[in-house]
Amino acid sequence: MNANALIYDPLLRRALSPLRRAVARMLPAGKDSRILDLCCGTGEQLYILREQGYRDLHGVDLSREMLEVAGSKAPDIRFYREDAACTSFPDASFDAVTISLALHDKDRHARRNILLEIRRLLAPGGSAAVADFCFDGASRFGGRFAISAVEWFAGGEHYRNFRDYIRRGSAPHPSRRCF
Numbered sequence: 164m165n166a167n168a169l170i171y172d173p174l175l176r177r178a179l180s181p182l183r184r185a186v187a188r189m190l191p192a193g194k195d196s197r198i199l200d201l202c203c204g205t206g207e208q209l210y211i212l213r214e215q216g217y218r219d220l221h222g223v224d225l226s227r228e229m230l231e232v233a234g235s236k237a238p239d240i241r242f243y244r245e246d247a248a249c250t251s252f253p254d255a256s257f258d259a260v261t262i263s264l265a266l267h268d269k270d271r272h273a274r275r276n277i278l279l280e281i282r283r284l285l286a287p288g289g290s291a292a293v294a295d296f297c298f299d300g301a302s303r304f305g306g307r308f309a310i311s312a313v314e315w316f317a318g319g320e321h322y323r324n325f326r327d328y329i330r331r332g333s334a335p336h337p338s339r340r341c342f
């Protein structure tokens with residue numbers, strides 16, 4: 164199995180736990196809500212929602228290795244190997260769609276397509292939770308430096324996209340709306 168998928172949770176689970184819980188607080192209270200996590204990676208966000216009692220949980224990712232790790236955690240969460248920008252779900256399939264740490268590395272076109280797909284997938288009154296890097300007046304120099312360094316090491320297109328994402332003020336405005 165791909166090393167990134169194996170080390171992802173041991174390396175990041177603790178650091179990302181507050182983010183997971185913040186995303187969970189943005190979701191509808193009803194435990195029967197249909198929830199989709201796009202670019203779900205190892206499925207940690209969904210696993211935390213399951214612990215909180217949510218029952219109708221779905222994850223999409225392109226990486227077979229990430230999905231293998233995700234699927235080994237909880238057999239009742241459903242995972243799909245698909246592109247987040249064009250999934251096979253019908254319109255209005257979900258009450259909430261989440262996406263974490265998976266926009267900043269993409270070019271503007273891909274980011275927009277994923278956000279449009281989120282809007283398509285949400286049922287009327289549904290909500291989207293987008294969690295990603297944001298450099299604003301509240302962010303500290305040390306945090307900016309550490310994140311920029313990690314992104315620089317990721318290199319090439321990933322780093323160019325990250326710079327563009329930050330320069331444009333992070334997640335595009337529609338991602339902060341409820342649909």
Ligand SMILES: C[S@@+](CC[C@H](N)C(=O)[O-])C[C@H]1O[C@@H](n2cnc3c(N)ncnc32)[C@H](O)[C@@H]1O
Nearest residue numbers: 202203204224225226229245246247263264265
């Ligand atoms: C940095 S990881 C974030 C994983 C997870 N959301 C989290 O918060 O830990 C980015 C994930 O997005 C997935 N990914 C990248 N582009 C994708 C796409 N177009 N469609 C679906 N998954 C994608 C990668 O395979 C990877 O698992």
